[in-house]
Amino acid sequence: MVQIDALIFNEIPKGKPIPGQTLKKVQQELDLDAPLQDGEILVKTTALSLDPYQRGRMRPEEVESYVPAFKLGQPIDNFGVGEVVKSSNSQFQKGQRVYGYLKFQTYQVVSKEATAGLRVLENKEGLPWTNWVGAAGMPGQTAWYAIEKLSGLKKGESVFISGAMGPVGQLAIALAHKIGAKVVASAGSKEKCDFLKNELKVERVFNYKEEDPNQVLAAWNKEQGKPFEVYIDNVAGPQLEAALNHIGKRGRIVAIGAINDYNGEPYGIKNIFYVVGKELRYEGFIILNRMTPELFKEFYSEIPPALASGEFAKPKEHIFNGLDNGEAFASLFDSQNSNFGKAVISLE
Amino acid sequence: MVQIDALIFNEIPKGKPIPGQTLKKVQQELDLDAPLQDGEILVKTTALSLDPYQRGRMRPEEVESYVPAFKLGQPIDNFGVGEVVKSSNSQFQKGQRVYGYLKFQTYQVVSKEATAGLRVLENKEGLPWTNWVGAAGMPGQTAWYAIEKLSGLKKGESVFISGAMGPVGQLAIALAHKIGAKVVASAGSKEKCDFLKNELKVERVFNYKEEDPNQVLAAWNKEQGKPFEVYIDNVAGPQLEAALNHIGKRGRIVAIGAINDYNGEPYGIKNIFYVVGKELRYEGFIILNRMTPELFKEFYSEIPPALASGEFAKPKEHIFNGLDNGEAFASLFDSQNSNFGKAVISLE
Incomplete structure (x- = not known):
């Protein structure tokens, strides 16, 4: 058993999200040695994206929108990068980095169904992992x-x-x-x-x-x-x-x-x-709703190389280390904040 | 010399146009027997369209917009149908009906340049002439x-x-x-x-x-x-x-x-x-800004026949007989008005 951090959707906000109230950090236990179900993978989270659209997911579940509501009491999720530390899925090998929807948890078991949404990042370009949820995400x-x-x-x-x-x-x-x-x-x-x-x-x-x-x-x-x-x-x-x-x-x-x-x-x-x-x-x-396999191919062949070569300016990122009580997310809505650039949580 | 009616742009309106104030009917003299310049035609106006967009033309000339401003003291214009009563232009023969921008005058001489914007209506479909500034216009x-x-x-x-x-x-x-x-x-x-x-x-x-x-x-x-x-x-x-x-x-x-x-x-x-x-x-x-010769061809081959055959309902028109002091135009902005349908002035 290890203690892991998770960021929970604790309360539906009225206006701007309030750290510790809208979102709340909790510690949970996860048995890293427990056997995986067939198709599951165990992922150590590398980076998690913070995006304004997540505010729209902080609503009552019965209100329809273009993205599902977060569930109260459950960890929020978003695009992230993680490292496969254990795999019962032939598509993923230990040591690979994967990109897709991940929970705001330091470690997580990804179900067989959910692995279908993950993509292995080769990162031949050698970009910082955080870039893959920003300029390359x-x-x-x-x-x-x-x-x-x-x-x-x-x-x-x-x-x-x-x-x-x-x-x-x-x-x-x-x-x-x-x-x-x-x-x-x-x-x-x-x-x-x-x-x-x-x-x-x-x-x-x-x-x-x-x-x-x-x-x-x-x-x-x-x-x-x-x-x-x-x-x-x-x-x-x-x-x-x-x-x-x-x-x-x-x-x-x-x-x-x-x-x-x-x-x-x-x-x-x-x-x-x-x-x-x-x-x-x-x-x-x-x-x-727009990215087709053809468009992904086109995007990945154009953008990461342009970032790696310096043709495009190095993306400005604001990196928050570790999970907090929602302060990082709240900063998205605070334009007075002198921190700027793509907000991303690093868990490395 | 004959007396003709003309509808003059008299004053820039602040809100809704006011009959007799924004627009004003005047009588002018026109010598129907005067010789035409080369390329000119003399037209007896058959029908004139009344459209809300004309309100946008009732502005100071220095204010730019997508259509030219009307000139104060001059007759307003819009799409209309007229009968050629005399022609010094080989493209137009006496007795033909033409469609295009016409002045709000009972008779008018159309300059050589302006005739380039006119189209001869064959009206093989036998539609009422007023239709050609409405459903077929x-x-x-x-x-x-x-x-x-x-x-x-x-x-x-x-x-x-x-x-x-x-x-x-x-x-x-x-x-x-x-x-x-x-x-x-x-x-x-x-x-x-x-x-x-x-x-x-x-x-x-x-x-x-x-x-x-x-x-x-x-x-x-x-x-x-x-x-x-x-x-x-x-x-x-x-x-x-x-x-x-x-x-x-x-x-x-x-x-x-x-x-x-x-x-x-x-x-x-x-x-x-x-x-x-x-x-x-x-x-x-x-x-x-959108109708190309190809689109005109497509439109005229599809719509007038559908109107003539009864495939489409007979267009509902509200016909005003003769030029007034702008009451007809003002009625476009009065949705309480129990008159309805395409507003058109008939001068036949």
């Missing part, structure tokens, strides 16, 4: 699908990216630059803005709390001699309204998040009529 | 493009159509039924609702002023065992919000108008986050 796929499959962004165009210091934003910037497009990006602190400007070489950066997005976008359009063509929307709210005001005719808006509306009262968008007047195409998606 | 093209080219509506699906007694709505209903889809339609008076139900055989009709669209759509979804898949949005505002609440995953919203927001304070849409959560495709368009 679901957030990276989201950015890649948004820019390359939906936005139609072309060389010589410009793209506005909100929430740009999130893991989706970072890779979206790299992909936009690779295409030959210019980027206007927003974030919520001076540190984040400095990073976007200095490290990611974003052409125009603004702190949405200090500068009016309408003024920034109007000035950008004037400077470029034409309005920006694409908006990658992480936030909804007033920045979406400003984007609608200033995006060009036949503009494309790709919606990947609405973090402004996730906690508390949503913002009322008062200029949605531009969808008609400017003939916009405004499309949202959930990457979990 | 721009509003019909709008409905056809929305349903057949953008919505992806399929047999067995259902579609919510707001502002359904407008000319776009009427043809959209016919096209949806032809595909084998069911229709939920809204309008703003008992008379309109009765017409939609009894004449257009719409499966579920509601008066948006008396019934809550959220309740109607929730009940519809329950009855069908699945949510509706497509929303054709003529209005924006609370009906768009209700559609976002109740449309199914991967739903398609085609935006063709926002009449709720055209006069006065726009409504704030508070659930735009569903574009992400439900992976919606929400697209707007201006038919004037």
Whole structure:
């Protein structure tokens, strides 16, 4: 028997999640020597992703949504990387690292059924394991699908990216630059803005709390001699309204998040009529529903090598060591926080 | 010299247009016997379309938009049908009817340049001339493009159509039924609702002023065992919000108008986050920018014959005889009005 840590869904939050109340760390016992059932594997968790969409899973089970609700009293889960320490499944060998849905536990037995969702990571590129839940994981796929499959962004165009210091934003910037497009990006602190400007070489950066997005976008359009063509929307709210005001005719808006509306009262968008007047195409998606085996192949052949070679900037990650009482998760909703980059828990 | 009537853009309206103030009828003199310049034609106006989008043209000239502003002191224009009474242009013969932008005047000389935008109507189908600015004109093209080219509506699906007694709505209903889809339609008076139900055989009709669209759509979804898949949005505002609440995953919203927001304070849409959560495709368009020669050919080979044969219900038109002081145009924005159907001015 060993003591393992687990992060439990303890209480449905009203607004922002509260550490120790919404989520709570508990210690459990697990017998690492117990025999595995046929098809099971025992995994030592390496890294766990923290993502805003998990807030949407902290709801009453009877409320339907695009992802299942977390169960009260049970550990939460999300994409993670783990090391196989014991296997009764011919698809997985001891020592391999696997990627997929894992519980927020330091060790876990993965059932035969659940192993079907796991993918063995070869990591020939030698990326840090945490990258595989960030730029080389679901957030990276989201950015890649948004820019390359939906936005139609072309060389010589410009793209506005909100929430740009999130893991989706970072890779979206790299992909936009690779295409030959210019980027206007927003974030919520001076540190984040400095990073976007200095490290990611974003052409125009603004702190949405200090500068009016309408003024920034109007000035950008004037400077470029034409309005920006694409908006990658992480936030909804007033920045979406400003984007609608200033995006060009036949503009494309790709919606990947609405973090402004996730906690508390949503913002009322008062200029949605531009969808008609400017003939916009405004499309949202959930990457979990979009990635086919062909798309995975394409993504993995393109993104991890570009990260490893330095063609794309090294992903900025904020690594939390070990499971806490939910402070790490709560930090996702605190834009004052000077920590930034893709939030990930490391258990190595 | 003859006296002709002209409808002048007299004053920029603040909210709804005011008859006699925003628009004003004047009498002008025109010498029908004066020789035409090379390429000109003299047209006796047959019918003129009245459309809500014309409100957007009643603005200061310096404000940019997708259609040019009307000039103060000059006659307004729109799509119309006219009879060629004299021609100095080899493309047009006396007695032919032409379709295109015409001034709101009983007679008019069309310049050589402007004749390039006119199309000769053969009308082999024998439709009333007024139909050619309605179901067989721009509003019909709008409905056809929305349903057949953008919505992806399929047999067995259902579609919510707001502002359904407008000319776009009427043809959209016919096209949806032809595909084998069911229709939920809204309008703003008992008379309109009765017409939609009894004449257009719409499966579920509601008066948006008396019934809550959220309740109607929730009940519809329950009855069908699945949510509706497509929303054709003529209005924006609370009906768009209700559609976002109740449309199914991967739903398609085609935006063709926002009449709720055209006069006065726009409504704030508070659930735009569903574009992400439900992976919606929400697209707007201006038919004037979309119709290619190929699409015109397709449209004219499909729609006028279906109207003439009775396969589609006879378009409901509200015909105003002669030019007035703008009362006819103002009626477009008065949903209390018991007159309904495509508003058109007949000058025959």
